[in-house]
Amino acid sequence: MKKDFTELKERLDLDVPEKDLRKAFLHTSYVNESGEGKRSYERLEFLGDAVVELAIREHLYNSFPEKSEGELSKIKAVAVSKPVLSGKASEMGLGRFLYLGKGEKESGGRNKDSILCDVFESLIGVLFLKNGFRRTAEYVVEILKDEVDNLVDSQEVLDYKSALQIEAQKRFNTRPSYEVQEEWGKAHNRRYRILAKLGEFEGTGKGRSKQEAEEAAAKKIYLELKRS
Numbered sequence: 001m002k003k004d005f006t007e008l009k010e011r012l013d014l015d016v017p018e019k020d021l022r023k024a025f026l027h028t029s030y031v032n033e034s035g036e037g038k039r040s041y042e043r044l045e046f047l048g049d050a051v052v053e054l055a056i057r058e059h060l061y062n063s064f065p066e067k068s069e070g071e072l073s074k075i076k077a078v079a080v081s082k083p084v085l086s087g088k089a090s091e092m093g094l095g096r097f098l099y100l101g102k103g104e105k106e107s108g109g110r111n112k113d114s115i116l117c118d119v120f121e122s123l124i125g126v127l128f129l130k131n132g133f134r135r136t137a138e139y140v141v142e143i144l145k146d147e148v149d150n151l152v153d154s155q156e157v158l159d160y161k162s163a164l165q166i167e168a169q170k171r172f173n174t175r176p177s178y179e180v181q182e183e184w185g186k187a188h189n190r191r192y193r194i195l196a197k198l199g200e201f202e203g204t205g206k207g208r209s210k211q212e213a214e215e216a217a218a219k220k221i222y223l224e225l226k227r228s
Contacts, residue, residue, distance in 0.1 A: 002098055012092060016130045024122040025094075027115065040089025041122035048125030053080050055137035064152060075151045075161075082090035083227035084147055089120040092143075113227070141212060160219040167225050170199050176221065178214050196221055 005018045028040040056079050060072045095110035098119060109115050128136040168176050176198040185191045192210050196203045198216035201224055205216025
């Protein structure tokens with residue numbers, strides 16, 4: 001089944017041949033069912049994932065010299081997270097161009113966050129192979145710059161527990177709760193697993209301290225809230 005990528009190329013200003021662009025949209029389910037001997041986008045996704053991360057790391061390093069490594073790492077983690085990248089893929093209309101197997105298509109694969117995130121990264125992989133890192137990095141930053149700037153401006157992302165508490169007060173007029181589910185290890189090497197709850201949202205986190213585990217659990221709920 002052929003798809004017309006002309007509209008997508010023009011709308012997103014993609015300087016890459018259609019035959020190469022199509023490779024970024026071949027989901028494993030389609031490749032397995034089609035029998036055409038083609039390769040899925042998984043290798044391109046692997047490459048694109050690294051390009052997106054390096055592009056954002058470079059942008060943060062050059063644009064925010066006053067930020068510490070820890071601050072930049074937390075901003076980067078949200079900026080290239082699945083909820084953000086899948087949201088961008090949805091805005092770009094990438095789901096319509098996916099080649100999916102019958103089962104994946106019927107189960108709503110075009111709107112699945114995991115698949116949308118993957119196809120965003122595979123598209124970036126194609127652009128990198130055809131245009132090199134510099135042009136591709138500029139394209140990535142153009143797409144994600146507003147998200148990065150919002151994260152920097154809000155400062156909430158620098159502390160997920162604080163960020164989650166702000167969101168909890170704003171949305172639900174309450175506070176998240178934290179419960180130790182498990183602790184193990186010797187006294188000098190303790191580990192903790194903590195469950196965070198906020199309304200219908202839950203997230204678990206592990207860490208060497210309760211604070212670290214709570215931060216990890218809070219991060220999961222915070223990112224889920226941002227996605228919803």
